[in-house]
Amino acid sequence: EVQVVESGGGSVQPGGSLRLSCVASGFRFDDYAMHWVRQAPGKGLEWVSGISWNSGDIGYAASVRGRFTISRDNAKNSLYLQMHSLRDEDTALYYCAKESPDRWARYYDSWGQGTLVTVSS
Amino acid sequence: DIQMTQYPPSLSASVGDRVILTCRTSQNINRYLNWYQQKPGKAPKLLIYGASTLQSGVPSRFSGSGSGTDFTLTISSLQPEDFATYFCQQSYSTRTFGQGTKVEIK
Numbered sequence: 193e194v195q196v197v198e199s200g201g202g203s204v205q206p207g208g209s210l211r212l213s214c215v216a217s218g219f220r221f222d223d224y225a226m227h228w229v230r231q232a233p234g235k236g237l238e239w240v241s242g243i244s245w246n247s248g249d250i251g252y253a254a255s256v257r258g259r260f261t262i263s264r265d266n267a268k269n270s271l272y273l274q275m276h277s278l279r280d281e282d283t284a285l286y287y288c289a290k291e292s293p294d295r296w297a298r299y300y301d302s303w304g305q306g307t308l309v310t311v312s313s
Numbered sequence: 314d315i316q317m318t319q320y321p322p323s324l325s326a327s328v329g330d331r332v333i334l335t336c337r338t339s340q341n342i343n344r345y346l347n348w349y350q351q352k353p354g355k356a357p358k359l360l361i362y363g364a365s366t367l368q369s370g371v372p373s374r375f376s377g378s379g380s381g382t383d384f385t386l387t388i389s390s391l392q393p394e395d396f397a398t399y400f401c402q403q404s405y406s407t408r409t410f411g412q413g414t415k416v417e418i419k
Contacts, residue, residue, distance in 0.1 A: 227408065237349075237357065237400050239408040251407050254314070287356060291404075296344035297363030298404035303356035 194218040194302045196288045201307030208278050212307055214271040214288030222266035225291040228273050230284035278311045315339050315403050319411035325419040332388040334414045336401035341381050345405035348377055348386045352397045361386060
């Protein structure tokens with residue numbers, strides 16, 4: 193069974209740091225790009241960051257660029273998101289998602305249940 | 314970044330209704346358009362990828378169409394379990410999502 197499980201969320205003060213982790217199982221992790229997507233309370237989905245299978249291609253949303261760093265360890269089937277200089281507006285449920293490729297598509301076919309990050313003084 | 318516009322933001326419909334949701338992009342994305350369904354307290358679920366390919370296990374009452382900048386998701390006969398929020402997403406470039414359409418019971 194394909195599964196991704198996030199961890200590392202919690203409460204942090206503005207300006208603080210947090211590191212999220214996502215452990216994958218049930219598929220060959222190093223064959224797939226992985227992404228982070230977040231959802232603020234009561235809001236829609238926002239793409240945060242993505243990383244290719246070999247870490248050669250990395251992207252960030254403008255809202256987090258320069259503050260967040262995505263990485264992966266294929267030997268550990270793990271994806272990470274290091275978050276610095278956290279702001280109130282970073283408060284959200286953070287999802288890890290596996291991205292599958294197709295001829296005219298790249299899509300998220302597996303999602304975790306999310307890990308909640310709360311930034312508040 | 315490519316901007317996504319979904320409409321309507323919400324709609325009320327009855328069981329058995331045919332429902333059409335629309336997603337428009339700010340530039341040509343060919344067919345790199347996906348649809349997700351999200352229920353309260355749950356992770357999003359992939360319904361359609363590549364604009365029109367039904368994800369395995371998704372009921373055939375869901376269908377997608379379009380290419381370029383205009384796309385639709387159609388639910389041919391709305392079922393009680395379909396009341397949820399639907400998001401479109403483009404994967405042509407840096408990923409972006411639409412704001413969502415909430416389908417509510419009439």
